[in-house]
Amino acid sequence: MAIDREKIITELSKLDLRSDEKGIISGFGVLLQHLPATIWTLFSERFTRAVPNELLEAAEYLLVDAAHECAYHTGYGIITSEEWKAVVEPMIKTTEDILHGAFAIFTAWGWGKVEIQELIPGEKLVLRAYDYYEADVVEYGKSSKMSAYLITGASAAFMDLAYGGNYDPTGKKGLGTFEAKQVKGIECGDDYGEVVVTKI
Amino acid sequence: MITKDLILKPVFDRKQCRQIADGHTVVMHCHHFATLTTRLANECSMLNARELLAQCSEDVFYKVLGDYCRKHNVSGLRERVEIAESYFAESGLGKLVVKCAGWNTGEVVLEHSHVDEGWIKKWGKSDSPVNHIGRGYIVAMFSVIFDRPPRTYAAKEQQSIACGADVSIITVTDAVNL
Numbered sequence: 054m055a056i057d058r059e060k061i062i063t064e065l066s067k068l069d070l071r072s073d074e075k076g077i078i079s080g081f082g083v084l085l086q087h088l089p090a091t092i093w094t095l096f097s098e099r100f101t102r103a104v105p106n107e108l109l110e111a112a113e114y115l116l117v118d119a120a121h122e123c124a125y126h127t128g129y130g131i132i133t134s135e136e137w138k139a140v141v142e143p144m145i146k147t148t149e150d151i152l153h154g155a156f157a158i159f160t161a162w163g164w165g166k167v168e169i170q171e172l173i174p175g176e177k178l179v180l181r182a183y184d185y186y187e188a189d190v191v192e193y194g195k196s197s198k199m200s201a202y203l204i205t206g207a208s209a210a211f212m213d214l215a216y217g218g219n220y221d222p223t224g225k226k227g228l229g230t231f232e233a234k235q236v237k238g239i240e241c242g243d244d245y246g247e248v249v250v251t252k253i
Numbered sequence: 254m255i256t257k258d259l260i261l262k263p264v265f266d267r268k269q270c271r272q273i274a275d276g277h278t279v280v281m282h283c284h285h286f287a288t289l290t291t292r293l294a295n296e297c298s299m300l301n302a303r304e305l306l307a308q309c310s311e312d313v314f315y316k317v318l319g320d321y322c323r324k325h326n327v328s329g330l331r332e333r334v335e336i337a338e339s340y341f342a343e344s345g346l347g348k349l350v351v352k353c354a355g356w357n358t359g360e361v362v363l364e365h366s367h368v369d370e371g372w373i374k375k376w377g378k379s380d381s382p383v384n385h386i387g388r389g390y391i392v393a394m395f396s397v398i399f400d401r402p403p404r405t406y407a408a409k410e411q412q413s414i415a416c417g418a419d420v421s422i423i424t425v426t427d428a429v430n431l
Contacts, residue, residue, distance in 0.1 A: 076342030
């Protein structure tokens, strides 16, 4: 692997995206905001805790799906950006390098301290998260419910981008060629979070 | 004249790999995420998820803005308004202008809005207002400005950029009046 993960994290974590005079942050082909992480985790937790047990899976699917679609578009913006071309692209030799690079940026942006644990090109990804803001919902004890909806959806999106064919801005093709499931969670008492992504 | 500068630049914590701004973990997300979450809230009327999202926003920004004012000794009414307007813009939520603010009433204009403009970019115009995150921010801001607890205020979008208006206009009143 030619990817220098530490260099990518160091360089991209310093990215200083500022709002313009309209209070709007533009970058990577999308509009961005820089909000307290708790706004997303609080909504996810209240939303999933509010539904009856028989609807929990459906509620979680909706949260993962939102993250999946978001990361598909933003991920494409990342891997076609000037910052990517300057820092990551010179290190890339294979499609798998793109994934390692993308997850290094994922880490630099504070989405989660993640690393690829296993990768079968075009088929399967196992991603580990050693720290992630979504685990902060539990401060004592272990939850019976996993909460890494963003990491789960984004993992599938990055596999879509790597192996799902050309990027489709409408999301009708390319998006949803992989599905992801969280199998371990710091919020559940595990040492790390883990997501398994497989081809549909 | 701005009387107090906002200090909000995120710093990367290399150990945890998190972006921290003024003691709070912050995270960059795009308009797809904000608008998909908003649409999810719109569609889950069974849970009254629009209000759920607005209340999450209120609770989070009540803490963040309140912490900021305490930590940086922002005590005056005008200073608090300016800090809240600046925070909204710095975080990429748009350009918020407080037209007036009183103990029981207020008017806020959003000249630009991440959620509204993101919605239009993604789906086109909406039939109804969509800025639940913004409403939550505004009532939190009023609670912080006047040192009152969360759920004191209610906000209503009278007109909305997402629905085709040039600016969003939000009125604020005591929650008990609605």
